[in-house]
Ligand SMILES: [Zn+2]
C-alpha cells in the first residue's frame with residue numbers, strides 16, 4: 001500500500017508536505033503571513049493532488065494487483081450456489097471457503113482436508129450442491145451442504161453441522177435420495 005502511494009505521489013508518503021505546512025503555520029503564528037492565503041494555498045495543493053490521484057486511480061489498480069488479487073479471480077469453480085445456480089469458487093487458501101461472486105456470499109468449509117464436488121447432488125433444503133470433505137491422512141470423509149454448514153436449518157443444530165446429522169440424513173432420504181442415501185452417507 002505504502003509503495004503504491006509512493007509510486008503515485010511521493011509527497012503523500014514523505015513528510016515534506018507536512019513539514020512545509022508546519023513551517024507555514026509557524027509563520028502564521030508569528031504574524032508574518034496571512035492565514036487566509038496559506039489556507040487557500042494549502043487547500044489548492046491538496047485539491048490538485050486529489051484530482052491527480054483520481055486520474056491515476058486506474059494505475060493504482062494495476063499496482064495493487066501485483067500484491068492483491070481480487071477475490072473473484074482466485075479459486076476455481078466447484079459447486080453451484082443454491083440461490084443463483086451459478087458456480088461458486090473454491091478458495092483453497094486458508095481458511096478455505098466457497099465464494100459466490102454473483103450473490104457476493106462466502107461460505108466457510110471444514111478445514112484441514114480436501115473439498116470436492118459430491119456427485120452433483122443438491123441439498124434438499126436449499127438447492128446448494130453438496131461437497132465432499134475428506135482428510136487425506138486418516139481417510140475420513142463426509143458430504144456436506146455449504147449453506148447448511150453455515151446456516152443451521154434446524155434450531156437445535158450447531159453451526160458447522162455436516163451430513164452426519166441424523167436430521168439431515170432423514171431429510172435426504174425423505175426427499176427421494178433413498179436407496180443411494182445409505183451408500184453415500186457415512187455411518
Ligand atoms: Zn449465488
Ligand SMILES: [Zn+2]
Nearest residue numbers: 123126145148
Ligand atoms: Zn443445505
